[in-house]
Amino acid sequence: MNFIEDLTTNPGITRALPEAILETLQMIAISGFFTLLIGLPLGIFLHVSAPGGLRPMPVANRIVSDVIVNITRSIPFAILMVSLIPLARLITGSSIGPIAASVSLTIGTVPFFARLVEAALRDVNAGKIDAALVMGSTRMQVIGKVLVPEAMPGLVAALTTTMVTLVGYSAMAGIIGGGGLGRLAYNYGFQRFDTTVMIVTIVIMVILVQAIQWIGDAAVRRVDHRTAATAGVRKVRRHEPDTTIGV
């Protein structure tokens, strides 16, 4: 049986693959959504509560920082995921399947994303925050109208990196019960030595990561007005300012 023929007849591809792709996309979408929902406020909190921040809270900042460092640095993701199975069952009512896997995926990527958010916010020039405060902005207005919009290119890039990481994590989650492409590669490629399915899975993963990166980069260009090259989306009428005063 040659490779091309195998592609069209192998049940691992004709039957299992579409479902696996769907499950992977489901995992990435659900955990991506919740990572953004939880990670963005957490990253904002980390930045704002840091010493010298908009609202310094040294103790709370320390505690949250330590928890995040321990989740991301001390516990390997595979172990974290296994340990979170009871929690997944509690929340989703099941310990297997893409929805259950999304719980541990979310908890695994939130700290990662929150750190990236914090770094992106740190890049916002302090002078802009001063300007907003002197205007009489409340702290919430500074966050909503200055910090987040000004950090938007960095935030979009952070989300892109997180989504790419999620693709990798979701494959790992697949092996321990989440399903999706990770499961497919493991069942067919590893347990049955089905090379065709293995190769197809890898190609799809690469395409998926590329697609996320392309979309992310395009989105960054769209929101980035920091340099004249990226700001030139709209044409500006060029003429000398008609000065109101004679010098």
Place this chain on the structure above:
Amino acid sequence: MITVTDLRKVYRQGNREVVALDGVSLEVPKGSIHGIVGHSGAGKSTLVRCLTLLDAPTSGSVSINGAELSSAGHQDLRAARRRIGMIFQHANLMDSRTAVQNVAHPLEIVKTPKDRIRTRAAELLKLVGLAGFENAYPSQLSGGQKQRVGIARALASDPDVLLCDEPTSALDPKTTDEILALIKDLTARLGLTVLVITHEMHVVKRICDSVSLLAGGRIVEHGKLRDVAANLGSELSRTLLPLPAAEPLGSGAVLEILYSGDRASEPMLTSAARRFDLDLNVLAGSVETLAGTQFGHLRIQLPDGADPAPLAAYLEDQGVSVRAAGKDAA
């Protein structure tokens, strides 16, 4: 009116205390432009941050039109800050907002109706000479244009007071003069009270009515521009009317003289020379018009062996400030 009373700011650096402001008091009357000059490290930046309570002063008070800032709660402080327009060295515009959206920012935070914001922001851009640039992002504007947007934004909340923190220090000389002329013009038209913090004496010469010299966290000299300039020998007078270093030519006595106003238009130096039959040599000079008054600051040398006392007495009699300058006076 801006009133600052005995403002102190002490920073802690480990176990060390750093006194950044050591009892600064000043008053800027309504409608006037006051300059605060000083070298870097004199406390200028700290003073700006304390004036707007971006940093809390250790003690002392700041009040704007009678509203006390230093003791105000969050809400009162925000209300008071809305009465202040501020211009920064690097404009500090939001890169994610267009020019018109930047100007609209202070109006948005007080929930001004949308159509009112749009007309007002466009009006302000026109006022600063940027009509037609509404939809430009800051990255598409030159330094001077950015600063104009910054000025329009500062004026959006109809402030009583304009604080300028090194407004032209990042601009080239021509743009500097344009921006200064704009600030002066707007001050007159809108009846603003302006405080300009700068290290550039040029800014003071161009627009200020009065000036304070900040050194070591204290105001060491202050007064109306024409008074401080006329005070021969003072640091402000020396920086306002600088004399280039020049070696005396021989051993004759050297005098430094300063005259202003009507005196400046009279040929009193030549008449004095004639009167005492002396050949005077001008070693260095600086003639400027400050706050509408002409000033002349000269270093002159008498011939070898001539007694400077009668000449000095005569010139002083004519209303000219005179002091002896040693050979190292440059």
